[in-house]
Amino acid sequence: MAKRIVSLKDISKACGVSIATVSKALNDHSDISKETKEKIREVAEQLGYHPNAAAQALKTNRSNNIGVLFVDEANSGLTHDYFSHVLDSFKKKAEQEGFDITFINGDRTRSNNMSYLSHAIYRGFDGVVIACVDFSDPEVDELIKSNIPVVTIDHSFFNRISIVSDNIKGMRELVTYIYEQGHRKIAYIHGHEDTAVTQSRLASFYKTLQDLGVSIPDEYLLEAPYRNIEEAKKATDKLLDLKNPPTCILYSDDFAAFGGLNAIRERGLRIPEDISIAGYDGIEIARRISPLMTTIVQDTDRIGRLAASKLIDLINNPKGTIIEQIVIPGTLEKGESVGRIKRTK
Amino acid sequence: MAKRIVSLKDISKACGVSIATVSKALNDHSDISKETKEKIREVAEQLGYHPNAAAQALKTNRSNNIGVLFVDEANSGLTHDYFSHVLDSFKKKAEQEGFDITFINGDRTRSNNMSYLSHAIYRGFDGVVIACVDFSDPEVDELIKSNIPVVTIDHSFFNRISIVSDNIKGMRELVTYIYEQGHRKIAYIHGHEDTAVTQSRLASFYKTLQDLGVSIPDEYLLEAPYRNIEEAKKATDKLLDLKNPPTCILYSDDFAAFGGLNAIRERGLRIPEDISIAGYDGIEIARRISPLMTTIVQDTDRIGRLAASKLIDLINNPKGTIIEQIVIPGTLEKGESVGRIKRTK
DNA sequence: AACGTTTTCGAAAACGTTTACCTAAAATAT
DNA sequence: ATATTTTAGGTAAACGTTTTCGAAAACGTT
Numbered sequence: 001m002a003k004r005i006v007s008l009k010d011i012s013k014a015c016g017v018s019i020a021t022v023s024k025a026l027n028d029h030s031d032i033s034k035e036t037k038e039k040i041r042e043v044a045e046q047l048g049y050h051p052n053a054a055a056q057a058l059k060t061n062r063s064n065n066i067g068v069l070f071v072d073e074a075n076s077g078l079t080h081d082y083f084s085h086v087l088d089s090f091k092k093k094a095e096q097e098g099f100d101i102t103f104i105n106g107d108r109t110r111s112n113n114m115s116y117l118s119h120a121i122y123r124g125f126d127g128v129v130i131a132c133v134d135f136s137d138p139e140v141d142e143l144i145k146s147n148i149p150v151v152t153i154d155h156s157f158f159n160r161i162s163i164v165s166d167n168i169k170g171m172r173e174l175v176t177y178i179y180e181q182g183h184r185k186i187a188y189i190h191g192h193e194d195t196a197v198t199q200s201r202l203a204s205f206y207k208t209l210q211d212l213g214v215s216i217p218d219e220y221l222l223e224a225p226y227r228n229i230e231e232a233k234k235a236t237d238k239l240l241d242l243k244n245p246p247t248c249i250l251y252s253d254d255f256a257a258f259g260g261l262n263a264i265r266e267r268g269l270r271i272p273e274d275i276s277i278a279g280y281d282g283i284e285i286a287r288r289i290s291p292l293m294t295t296i297v298q299d300t301d302r303i304g305r306l307a308a309s310k311l312i313d314l315i316n317n318p319k320g321t322i323i324e325q326i327v328i329p330g331t332l333e334k335g336e337s338v339g340r341i342k343r344t345k
Numbered sequence: 346m347a348k349r350i351v352s353l354k355d356i357s358k359a360c361g362v363s364i365a366t367v368s369k370a371l372n373d374h375s376d377i378s379k380e381t382k383e384k385i386r387e388v389a390e391q392l393g394y395h396p397n398a399a400a401q402a403l404k405t406n407r408s409n410n411i412g413v414l415f416v417d418e419a420n421s422g423l424t425h426d427y428f429s430h431v432l433d434s435f436k437k438k439a440e441q442e443g444f445d446i447t448f449i450n451g452d453r454t455r456s457n458n459m460s461y462l463s464h465a466i467y468r469g470f471d472g473v474v475i476a477c478v479d480f481s482d483p484e485v486d487e488l489i490k491s492n493i494p495v496v497t498i499d500h501s502f503f504n505r506i507s508i509v510s511d512n513i514k515g516m517r518e519l520v521t522y523i524y525e526q527g528h529r530k531i532a533y534i535h536g537h538e539d540t541a542v543t544q545s546r547l548a549s550f551y552k553t554l555q556d557l558g559v560s561i562p563d564e565y566l567l568e569a570p571y572r573n574i575e576e577a578k579k580a581t582d583k584l585l586d587l588k589n590p591p592t593c594i595l596y597s598d599d600f601a602a603f604g605g606l607n608a609i610r611e612r613g614l615r616i617p618e619d620i621s622i623a624g625y626d627g628i629e630i631a632r633r634i635s636p637l638m639t640t641i642v643q644d645t646d647r648i649g650r651l652a653a654s655k656l657i658d659l660i661n662n663p664k665g666t667i668i669e670q671i672v673i674p675g676t677l678e679k680g681e682s683v684g685r686i687k688r689t690k
Numbered sequence: 691a692a693c694g695t696t697t698t699c700g701a702a703a704a705c706g707t708t709t710a711c712c713t714a715a716a717a718t719a720t
Numbered sequence: 721a722t723a724t725t726t727t728a729g730g731t732a733a734a735c736g737t738t739t740t741c742g743a744a745a746a747c748g749t750t
Contacts, residue, residue, distance in 0.1 A: 352736055400738090403735090403736080404737045
C-alpha cells in the first residue's frame with residue numbers, strides 16, 4: 001500500500017482548522033458554522049478521505065457490524081435454500097440500516113480457535129443473529145446468554161427475541177388440506193427430532209390428525225435428515241413396502257420430497273394419481289416443475305427482514321425494545337402433488 | 346453493556362508488568378520469559394480477556410477481514426446456487442486461514458452511501474473477492490483498479506488474479522457429447538450476452554459446432570436471463586414451434602433447463618425420447634431427479650477454495666504472488682436428458 | 691575483575707477517531 | 721456602556737493495541 005491513507009489530520013492541515021473541528025464538521029455537529037462545514041467537506045472529498053471503521057469502533061464502541069451465525073448439519077447455511085433466502089433478506093434490511101454483515105467463524109479447526117462468543121467480542125459486533133444451528137451446542141448457549149444483543153431464528157430462548165416460522169399452523173393447514181382431499185393414511189418422513197422445528201411440526205402433525213379423528217400406525221412415521229434426497233428415498237421405499245401403505249407422504253422439506261418422488265417414479269407409480277406427496281418450505285424449484293409440489297411456503301423474506309429490524313431496534317435501544325417471540329405464518333401452496341381420493345364409506 | 350471489557354491494561358495491572366509485556370507475551374514474542382508468558386496467559390484466560398479487533402486493525406493496518414462482493418442480476422448472490430456454493434467454499438478456506446468474511450454493501454439506496462471501494466477502505470479489508478456481478482459497473486472497475494488485493498471469479502482483468510470456470514472446455518465437451526449422440530440440430534438458449542461467461546460459452550458453442558462440421562440456423566440461438574424458468578420456457582416454446590425444430594436444446598443453466606422441461610412436457614413430449622435437453626452448472630437437484638440432467642458440473646468447491654487461497658497469498662505477499670488467470674475445468678455429467686439419435690444417412 | 695553478550699522487560703509514541711470541556715469573540719440584552 | 725448569552729472552534733484525553741528503542745540484569749568469557 002504505497003498510498004497513504006488520508007485522515008482527519010490531513011484535512012485539518014489542509015483547512016487550517018483543528019482535527020476536532022473536522023470530525024465535528026463531518027459528523028454534522030451543530031457547533032460548526034455552515035461555511036466551515038462546506039469547506040471541510042469539499043476538501044475531504046477532494047483529498048479522497050474515507051473514515052476509518054476501526055478507529056471509530058475503537059472510540060465509540062460501535063462497529064456497525066452484525067455477526068451472523070448460520071450453520072446447519074452440513075456445516076453450511078450458505079447453500080441451504082431456506083436459510084440462504086432468510087440470510088439474503090436479513091442482509092438487505094441490515095444494509096439499508098447501515099450495518100454490515102460478518103460471518104461468525106464456523107471453522108472449529110483453525111489454529112487461532114475462538115468460541116462464537118469470543119469471536120463476537122473480538123469483532124465487536126453490535127449484535128448477532130443466529131439460525132440454522134444446533135441450539136444445544138454449549139457455545140451457542142454461551143453466545144445467547146451473553147450480553148450482546150441477539151435475535152434467534154426458528155428457535156426461541158428465554159428472554160431473547162426470536163423470529164420463528166409458524167410450523168404449528170403450517171403443518172396444520174397442510175395436513176388439513178390433505179385430509180380434505182380425502183386422505184386418511186398419511187405418513188410423515190420428518191427431520192431430525194432434536195430440532196425445535198421438527199418438534200413443532202411433529203406435534204402439530206399429531207394434534208391435527210387427532211382433531212380430525214384420524215389415527216395412523218406408528219410405522220407411518222420415519223426420520224430422515226433434512227434436505228437429504230437419498231435418505232428420503234430410502235424411507236419412502238420402506239413406506240411403499242408396507243402391507244398397508246399410506247396414500248400420502250409428507251416430507252421434512254421440498255428437497256427430501258424429491259427423494260420420495262424418485263422412489264415413487266421408480267416403481268412406475270404416478271403422482272398424484274397413485275400416491276400423493278407434500279413437501280415443506282416452498283423452494284423455487286418445487287413450485288416450478290411438474291408435479292407442482294404441495295407445500296408450505298415459508299415467508300423467508302419477512303423472517304429475515306424482521307430479524308434484522310428487531311435486532312437493530314435492540315441494538316439502538318437495549319432497554320426499550322420489547323423482547324418477544326414473533327411468529328411468521330407460511331402459506332399453503334396447493335400445487336398438484338396431492339390428489340383427491342374418493343371416499344367410499 | 347454494563348460489563349467492562351477487559352484489556353491488556355487490566356492484565357498488566359493484575360500481573361504487575363507493563364502493557365507492552367502483556368502484548369508481547371500474548372503474541373508470543375521471543376523477548377519474554379517463559380514463566381512470564383505463562384503467568385500472563387493464565388491471568389488473561391481467567392480475566393476473560395479477548396483481543397480487540399478494532400484496536401489491532403487500527404494499529405497494524407491489518408483487519409484479517411476479507412470483503413466479498415457477490416451480486417447477480419437479481420441483486421442477490423446469496424440465493425444463487427452456483428455462487429452460494431462458491432462463496433461457501435471460499436468462506437471455509439478463508440476461515441481456516443484466520444480471515445473473516447464481510448459483505449461489501451450491495452445496497453445503493455441507503456443514506457450513508459458509499460462506493461464499493463469506499464466501503465472496502467472504510468472497513469480496511471485486507472483483500473476483496475468479486476464475483477457474479479456486472480463487471481461493466483464503473484464502481485466495480487474502480488474497486489478492481491484500486492491497490493487493494495483483489496481476486497475476481499469468472500471474469501478476468503488485466504494484471505489481476507482471477508479464477509474462472511473453464512466454459513470453453515465445458516461447452517466443447519457438452520456439445521461434442523451431444524453430437525456423438527447423433528444430434529445435429531442443436532439449439533442454445535443462452536444467458537445475457539454481455540457477461541464473460543456467456544461470451545465464452547457462446548464462442549465455444551460456435552467453434553465446436555464448426556469443428557464438427559455442423560451448421561445451425563440463426564433461429565436456434567435465443568437469449569433468456571440466467572436462472573429464469575419462465576423465460577426459458579417461453580424461448581423453448583419458440584424453438585418447438587419452428588418448422589424445423591431442434592432435436593436438442595442447451596440452456597444457460599440447469600435452472601433454465603427446467604423451464605425447458607416444463608415447456609416440453611406441456612406438449613406431451615418425452616425427454617429424451619422426443620427431444621433432448623442439457624443444462625449447465627450441475628446443481629444438486631438437477632443431478633438427483635428424473636430425468637437426470639445432462640450438464641457440466643462446475644467445480645464450485647475448487648473455485649472458491651482457490652480464490653481464497655490466492656487472495657490470501659496476495660495479501661501476505663503482494664509483490665511475490667504471481668498474477669495469473671486460473672482456469673478450473675468442470676466435468677461432463679452425462680445424465681439422461683440427452684438421448685441417442687439414429688442417424689439415417 | 692573486567693568486559694561483552696544475551697535475556698527480559700518497560701516507556702512512550704503512534705494508529706484515527708470522538709468528545710467533554712474550555713476559550714474567545716461576537717451577538718444580544720439590559 | 722456593561723453584562724450576558726450565543727456561536728465557533730480548539731485542547732487534550734481516551735479507546736486498546738503494537739512496536740521501537742533503551743536499559744537493567746543475568747550470564748559467560750578471558
